[in-house]
Amino acid sequence: MNKRLDPDMRKQQIIEAAAAVFARKGFYQASMDDIVQESGLSKGGLYWHFKSKDDIVTAVLDQFFSAEMDEINEILMAPLSVSEKLRQLVTQMMADTVEELNAYLNIWLEFYAVAAREGSFRDRMLVYMQQFIELFALLIQQGMDNEEFRPINARETAITLTAQFEGLILLWAIDPETMNLLQLAETAVDIFLEGVRKHT
Amino acid sequence: MNKRLDPDMRKQQIIEAAAAVFARKGFYQASMDDIVQESGLSKGGLYWHFKSKDDIVTAVLDQFFSAEMDEINEILMAPLSVSEKLRQLVTQMMADTVEELNAYLNIWLEFYAVAAREGSFRDRMLVYMQQFIELFALLIQQGMDNEEFRPINARETAITLTAQFEGLILLWAIDPETMNLLQLAETAVDIFLEGVRKHT
Amino acid sequence: MNKRLDPDMRKQQIIEAAAAVFARKGFYQASMDDIVQESGLSKGGLYWHFKSKDDIVTAVLDQFFSAEMDEINEILMAPLSVSEKLRQLVTQMMADTVEELNAYLNIWLEFYAVAAREGSFRDRMLVYMQQFIELFALLIQQGMDNEEFRPINARETAITLTAQFEGLILLWAIDPETMNLLQLAETAVDIFLEGVRKHT
Amino acid sequence: MNKRLDPDMRKQQIIEAAAAVFARKGFYQASMDDIVQESGLSKGGLYWHFKSKDDIVTAVLDQFFSAEMDEINEILMAPLSVSEKLRQLVTQMMADTVEELNAYLNIWLEFYAVAAREGSFRDRMLVYMQQFIELFALLIQQGMDNEEFRPINARETAITLTAQFEGLILLWAIDPETMNLLQLAETAVDIFLEGVRKHT
DNA sequence: GATGAATGAGTCTTCATTCAT
DNA sequence: GATGAATGAAGACTCATTCAT
Incomplete structure (x- = not known):
């Protein structure tokens, strides 16, 4: 989506999105798709920055x-x-x-x-x-x-x-x-x- | 497996099996199949006594x-x-x-x-x-x-x-x-x- | 439930219940449990009169x-x-x-x-x-x-x-x-x- | 199986497989697994293109x-x-x-x-x-x-x-x-x- | 005859993960 | 770096059928 941010900022962006989703649904109830949606990145993008x-x-x-x-x-x-x-x-x-x-x-x-x-x-x-x-x-x-x-x-x-x-x-x-x-x-x-x- | 127990004892049996499984894996990590296995009952048996x-x-x-x-x-x-x-x-x-x-x-x-x-x-x-x-x-x-x-x-x-x-x-x-x-x-x-x- | 009716009347009772259920849900959408409930008989009762x-x-x-x-x-x-x-x-x-x-x-x-x-x-x-x-x-x-x-x-x-x-x-x-x-x-x-x- | 088709072709492929299966078994008799098999795609693949x-x-x-x-x-x-x-x-x-x-x-x-x-x-x-x-x-x-x-x-x-x-x-x-x-x-x-x- | 608890294969659907592009 | 289509194992739940009582 947004292109070429500093990798750490990307990680931060993902962490914040994930935190919001986890707060709403819990760790196990939340899906990667939820985080994808909240973060605005793609599935592959998430997996580029975090391995699981x-x-x-x-x-x-x-x-x-x-x-x-x-x-x-x-x-x-x-x-x-x-x-x-x-x-x-x-x-x-x-x-x-x-x-x-x-x-x-x-x-x-x-x-x-x-x-x-x-x-x-x-x-x-x-x-x-x-x-x-x-x-x-x-x-x-x-x-x-x-x-x-x-x-x-x-x-x-x-x-x-x-x-x-x-x-x-x-x-x-x-x-x-x-x-x-x-x-x-x-x-x-x-x-x-x-x-x-x-x-x- | 065992046949025809008192319904309350069956429920108790299931609750105990479930408690053991939940303790081991957590509510959401535990699967119905885990409880099935632990309880010795069948899938349908569990659902006869508990609706979800x-x-x-x-x-x-x-x-x-x-x-x-x-x-x-x-x-x-x-x-x-x-x-x-x-x-x-x-x-x-x-x-x-x-x-x-x-x-x-x-x-x-x-x-x-x-x-x-x-x-x-x-x-x-x-x-x-x-x-x-x-x-x-x-x-x-x-x-x-x-x-x-x-x-x-x-x-x-x-x-x-x-x-x-x-x-x-x-x-x-x-x-x-x-x-x-x-x-x-x-x-x-x-x-x-x-x-x-x-x-x- | 009701005891000892004429077997044909029992069959009739089941057929009518089944017809009502089928009309509502369709043959394959309807479950035997639906028919059990509608007929007032038990599961075993149905299978006594009809083999499937x-x-x-x-x-x-x-x-x-x-x-x-x-x-x-x-x-x-x-x-x-x-x-x-x-x-x-x-x-x-x-x-x-x-x-x-x-x-x-x-x-x-x-x-x-x-x-x-x-x-x-x-x-x-x-x-x-x-x-x-x-x-x-x-x-x-x-x-x-x-x-x-x-x-x-x-x-x-x-x-x-x-x-x-x-x-x-x-x-x-x-x-x-x-x-x-x-x-x-x-x-x-x-x-x-x-x-x-x-x-x- | 096949990779990266045009999305519309993929949909078409699924529709055709599904039509074949439905014709053979009926809507409710047919299972998603049947369609999976007929289409050559995976379960997840089907659900990517159709939500149910x-x-x-x-x-x-x-x-x-x-x-x-x-x-x-x-x-x-x-x-x-x-x-x-x-x-x-x-x-x-x-x-x-x-x-x-x-x-x-x-x-x-x-x-x-x-x-x-x-x-x-x-x-x-x-x-x-x-x-x-x-x-x-x-x-x-x-x-x-x-x-x-x-x-x-x-x-x-x-x-x-x-x-x-x-x-x-x-x-x-x-x-x-x-x-x-x-x-x-x-x-x-x-x-x-x-x-x-x-x-x- | 009748009951209802029990079975287990089968259903639709989800989801973490991979990978060709 | 990034995308999103594709994978397939696993999940909760259903249901025709059986059978001890």
């Missing part, structure tokens, strides 16, 4: 992960108290989820499902999860060092905290009408911070 | 839900302090998850993914989630009435708590080797209980 | 033929001039077609289609057609003997006449809204009678 | 109709008396039927059956029938204007005439051994022309 459907799925997810990680890292750099950073993070991430990620939430959920079943996907997921947990663990360790938090196991607590937010997104994805994700997240942070804070 | 593949999926999930709800209800009836009940619940549910539910975890995750995308599934999911949240909310209300807990919004806290456990299961499903689900759950309850307890 | 679906189709058609032949014979016995008999026949048969046969017209048409393709059906059809033509031929011969008609080949003319009416029913079946079958049939007889009448 | 079995059926019939209409139109253009044109038409059409259409007669008959039952097919059939009747009506009107024919209702007579020929084909399709279609058609035209001719 799984390849496209993987590319979509990688892109998704790195976008999320970038954002988190940025917030963690800010010069705030640990408690404050946690609040920020929550506010920011949930606001993102509600706004722009909304459309891609389905992909997110489906990826958990697929990852739990298939090795190659799981490995990619693990890398991401571990980075995420690592960041939280550092933050928590910092909190203990500060004496903002009481002594706790940093890694376990980090996992717990990650789980808390993934879980909230999960529930909200099922019932966005009744639930206010931002408000719930704030309640969760409040309880968490109260639960780990050092009584003086 | 979706019908089987739904039956598997309903069964799954009601089993879980039964167990939870049982624990909630026990004559314990609210904090103790919460600990019990966690210990019990996570132990279950690790042991018997293990095989069906994949189904669980995939159902979240599908539910976020398709109405009929979502509705079933909502009913379950609401029951679950409701139970937690009651427990928390009880905790406040007891003066075990400080004044908090019971429903929001219940959602938060549900999210915490669903989230933990989610993460653990991806990385069961490194994570100790029971231990993590206990850490989570500790923090939670500390976070909501009334200081005297 | 084709058997039921055949029975429906035989019944259909003999009903039509009876009616025609009756009219031919009446003490009228040949021209008058022809008019009567037409009036009667077309009125029947419009009224009661209406529902079964589809069967009629489909049977032609099947008969043109399959031996066993064709043979049954032939017997009926030949009887029909034979009757017309006799009538026409009578007309010549009477000197109502000019000398013509009785058999060929009979076939021609049969074709005329079958053809009218055919066209009308496709477009019953615009066509008035009775009127058309009268026009056809008029032209025919004028075409064969002896000028004196 | 019904689509193929429709294409076969459209082609069939237009071929027939072309031929008729040609004859009607000839500079002959109306009576002569009618004779020509009959001779030509019946000769065609006997020769080349022979193989496709079954399709013709089955289409009547299906058309009487299903809307989309009926509509296509109606268009064709109306064109056909229209042509005859014009011819008859011409005959009256010429004073070849006595005053009659042109449309009704046209329908009658159409019915006469469709009917003859119908009967002949059931019993081609005993009947001489050409001869019968001539007898029919004779009687018809005598029945409508103006006595001077």
